[in-house]
Amino acid sequence: MAKYLIIPVLVCTGIGVSLTLEANDGYCAVTDVHQPSATATPAENYANYCSGCHGEKMDAFTDRQWKHGNSLKDLMKAIKNGYANEGMPAFAKTFTDAEIKELSEYILKGIKNVEAYNFDAVPVSSTFTSEKLTVKLDTIATGLDVPWGMAFLPDGTMFVTERGGKLYRVKNKKKQEITGVPEVLAEGQGGLLDVIVHPDFANNSYIYLSYSKPKKTNQGTVATTAVIRAKVESNKLIDSKIIFEALPYAPTRHHYGSRMVFDKNGYLFISVGERGNERQNPQSLDDNQLGKIHRIKDDGSIPADNPFKDKAGKPTTLYCYGNRNPQGLAINPDTGALWENEHGPRGGDEVNIIEPGKNYGWPLTSYGINYDGNTITDKTTAPGIQNPELYWIPSIAPSGMAFLTTDVYKPWKGAVLVGSLRFKYLNLCYLDGNKIVKQEKLLKNIGRVRDVRQGPDGFIYVAVESPAAAVYRLVPVE
Known part of the structure; x- marks a missing residue:
């Protein structure tokens, strides 16, 4: 012995x-x-x-x-x-x-x-060359603090959220502030977060905003991830309604999750982080909505076929659980499947294909360790746990996520893009069916990439936090 x-x-x-x-x-x-x-x-x-x-x-x-x-x-x-x-x-x-x-x-x-992630110095050119394609940055919007989310109208008009609490409409490279946004707790990782447009915006003018909603208590201010639906009239939000509010509220200021996406059936998916309480929230299914992904109808009502029921037998918003801090959601256009990325601890960031009712493991399984060096779990897999499609060690701090369906970037068509906050680049994942078979690092050292979207014009748009916060369009160079 x-x-x-x-x-x-x-x-x-x-x-x-x-x-x-x-x-x-x-x-x-x-x-x-x-x-x-x-x-x-x-x-x-x-x-x-x-x-x-x-x-x-x-x-x-x-x-x-x-x-x-x-x-x-x-x-x-x-x-x-x-x-x-x-x-x-x-x-x-x-x-x-x-x-x-x-x-x-x-x-x-x-x-x-x-x-391998220690890239060269900050780029001195707006042109970036990859293995298969060279692109040039076209600056769409500047003068932003922390641009967190982007959404497009069919005519190319863009909505951009600023984490500090402002919403902008951007058209022809000019931005206009839209008033009427909800009060946000702009502390830590919280603030005004994602934005998404209703699939039938042309007829109903609805947009959706996720944010860190504050509440004052005798013990101090607590907050949670909430979503409002509102109409856009001129440069103001009207008829605002809270359609989702994750319980319980928490005193922490991180891990809000907060990405949103509509599927082809018009259901709205919302990611919610576990707010830093991994031992209690992500694996708890009793009146606990933290560390999970939710599915609701466009008005906030709950689909009857959602996989989890409450004690009275009524469906809840829960769609899956065991998630840490999901900050990327996207629908695979070829399969209709919901894809997600989430922050791990130190190591173990994940890409998952989300299925109803499934457990994604946190903190029972993980490929990472805690920030202080302690092990969280000695298991990377376990019975009843969905394994990630991809995990990153070291952690890249993944953010927005988008599938490429456009012919504008033919060598990249069919791939999925993920922003990296930590290493300040755009991660390109080549796919073979549902399998990620190769990765490439794009736009090295551009800055903290918070969101990435494919616009209705077929171009890729990225929102970058720092060193110079901006929204860029990627233009292929012939």
């Missing part, structure tokens, strides 16, 4: 890494003199000797700032000699020099995976 040395520390810095860890109630269990099997692979040695403190997913562990360097020499030194004052034990008696080198090389693979 292995012998264990229990080091009573609250800070376990790991292999040359500054990392606060509270594993095992403040104690870091470290293997001491037990010798690994002569046939053990570096991956097995990491799992047996490192994962207890640093998490099962090595790629997620390497996504950090390295305190003592991350070269092969640095890693070998850290593993062999340790950093006793920082809680990192020495493994000189556990591994041979050859095994230490192999383990270090294994960890370097994860480091290189993270470094």
Whole structure:
């Protein structure tokens, strides 16, 4: 049996890494003199000797700032000699020099995976060349703070939300503020979020806004994800009505989710994040609407065939559950299926195909670890859990999502686009049926891509937060 040395520390810095860890109630269990099997692979040695403190997913562990360097020499030194004052034990008696080198090389693979997202400096040109196509940015709107959502009318008029609480109509590269928006809690990740146009807007003038709705209590201000339906008259919203309000309200200021999409039957899907309470909200089906995706009719009423029923047997808005922070929703035009992307913790961002009544796992399964280095779960799959179509390690912080049906970009037609907030690029996913078979990084370092849409003119539009917040149209260069 292995012998264990229990080091009573609250800070376990790991292999040359500054990392606060509270594993095992403040104690870091470290293997001491037990010798690994002569046939053990570096991956097995990491799992047996490192994962207890640093998490099962090595790629997620390497996504950090390295305190003592991350070269092969640095890693070998850290593993062999340790950093006793920082809680990192020495493994000189556990591994041979050859095994230490192999383990270090294994960890370097994860480091290189993270470094693949370290793009060059901010672009000096508005032209971007990819594997199959070159595009140029055409600036559509500027003077925005954090543009969060975009929606189009058939004539090309665009609605753009600004997270601080403003809604704009953009036409011919000129923007006009629309008044009458609801009060929002513009703190943290909250504010005025997504916007979508009713499929029959030409006849009813309805648009839908999702936002962080505040409520004052004796304990302070709480908030939730809410959706209003309103008519647009000139430059004002009228006849506003709240048609969805996720319960319970929460005091946190993050993980609102808040993407919306209509399907071909006119049902409205709404994503709601778990508001940072993963242990209670996403897996709870009793009067809890957080960490889930919902389906309602265009007036807020509930479809009779929704998969979940309340205690009285009436249908609820719930469509699926076990979601963390879904910020991308799109309908696959070829299959009619609902696709979703959501933020994982550190590692484990996901793309899912959403099916009614299914459990998408959070936090029972995950490919990521917590921000403080603690493991959330040791399971990436489990019975009854839907596996993601794709997951990202390191986390790219996915945002808006759009399928390309246009001939404007023939080499990309049929692919799906996902914005990256963290690494400031546009992710192109090539598909074979429902399978993502290849990815490409577009518009590297353009800025935090918050939303992406295909307009009625067939062009791609992206909303970028920073360094210069704007909405761009992508124009192919012949």
